[in-house]
Amino acid sequence: MPAPPSPEPPSPAPPPPEPSLHVEDLDVTYGRTVSALRAVSLTVPAHGIVALLGANGAGKTTLLRALSGTLRHHRGAVTGGRIRYGGTVLDGRDPVAAVRAGVVHVPEGRRVFAGLTVEENLRAGALGPGRRTPAARRAARDRVLGLFPRLAERGGQPAGLLSGGEQQMLALGRALMADPRLLLLDEPSLGLAPRMAEHIAALVRTIHQQGTSVLLVEQNAGLALALADHAYVLEVGRTRLAGPAGELARTDAVRRLYLGQGPDGTPEDPSGGRGAA
């Protein structure tokens, strides 16, 4: 008698869906009196790249701090609303919870460890809370050095000796060592010459194409809107505008206040809109 057909092998479980970030009606206060965000809502879809624009003091950094669990280091707290990343609630959590969920913050000013070498800075990024295998760490390091060959050349040098652009690459590289699914970038082009700012923007685009979602805070609105699919404009702690980046770039308010253009698209502000007040 022929043997009965062997049962079909079980099909592999589908990979977990990419999470999206949902911020709903978020309120943030510093100390007892400073209300920095009021009822701010924002979404970063899976595989999205979203820009957050706004003048100095609008609350952009505060929002990134709320997402990465670092508000309390600045005497701030979420006082209302909700932050969800996929199935994980992140409001009121600490930085370990954010990194475990895949949300990694590159703060303004780079904050590399100046006295450590480039290689040691990268290793510090891999020390995240997730229990990752040595092979996963090696893969992350290979990815970083592939993206930033200059860091490979400078591996043994103290990070404090790097140029501003190289320090920004190191800050990005260190964050990538934690295998983020959502990268929070605070002013990556700040203080860089235009060509280096363009180079960093191209690297951010590549990082996004490799599968990492990005929430980008940038005062260089032209650069940010060219990179992003979607954008939000914060004004004194509230959302003033939101929409597809290309559409926002054509609105009068964004052209005038953030792109430094007159009504006919001609430049009005010689700084090109950087640092709209």
Ligand SMILES: Nc1ncnc2c1ncn2[C@@H]1O[C@H](COP(=O)(O)OP(=O)(O)OP(=O)(O)O)[C@@H](O)[C@H]1O
């Ligand atoms: N640690 C803090 N303690 C008290 N108030 C703070 C603190 N950090 C920020 N603020 C206040 O919160 C508001 C939002 O500041 P935030 O730094 O988030 O703005 P921003 O849009 O990132 O501005 P910038 O572009 O200047 O960094 C401002 O009024 C600011 O003075």
